[in-house]
Amino acid sequence: MTAEITPQQLIVWRILQRAQVQITRSLEVALVSEHDLAPAAYDVLCQLAESPGRRLRMNDLADRVLLSRSGLTRLIDRLQRDGLVEREACPSDARGLYAVLTEAGEARLSEATPTYLRAVHGRFLGLLDDQELRQCAAMLAKLFPPASD
Template identity: 65%
Template sequence: MTTASTLLSPAELEVWRTLLRAQARISRRLQTDLLDGHDLALGCYDVLMHLGESPGGRLRMNDLADRVLLSRSGLTRLVDRLQRDGLVERESCASDARGLFAVLTAEGRARLEEATPTYRRAVRECVVSRLGPGELRRFGDILGRLAGDADTPAVPAQRPREA
């Protein structure tokens, strides 16, 4: 049964479609730049980035899957590929025999450091440079609400510029 509360107005539908187009365009650009410059897919970079930001360069596979927005099986396949390439290792969890950690290798950290300027440059060109400081804060707040992080601003009020 269709009710007025389940319908989207043409303007609401256009906003939704614009969000999807923007996300697809930005992701394609990041994917292209990372593949061209570093032979690294965006999903692989995302895994390496989360591991690189974690203490000891390690995360439990379940936690990593949640952070990179992949199913457990999708992450397993991706980590298999990264492990074959020598960028990630798996380690057993001493406190949980069923648990596994994904651990960034020295080669994985070097690859991440090499690819990060390319990633950040594309993010700056596709998003950050198109918004003024006030717009960036508002956009971060909106995205935080959409992501379910209503209490945490996505963009600090003052932040240093990154290279």
């Protein structure tokens, strides 16, 4: 069965795609040029910083970021080479590994966060008034209900 999509629905879908690409590009330009940090790396560092003990099992981290497991492994390799994360064995699972945020990773994240927030505000949040933000939040929550951790 083929879903029927109205012209208006297709317009909305295309606007959503363009917005995501343009916002991501702005983030990438700002983070890479000012901090040598790709948005995916920033996301990984944030996830680790917000986790107990600044660590997550690699499988859990992969579920939280928008990367494949192999893409996350390659990114963690680069972040480890840069001294921003470490890998630690999981005591309860010989095959499991933790990604752990280092002091250097925390410092890079702290330096990059104002740049990240400026870019998000400039390309998205700052363009909407309070009512539009509430409407946007309600629509996105309907599409993507918050995960229950």
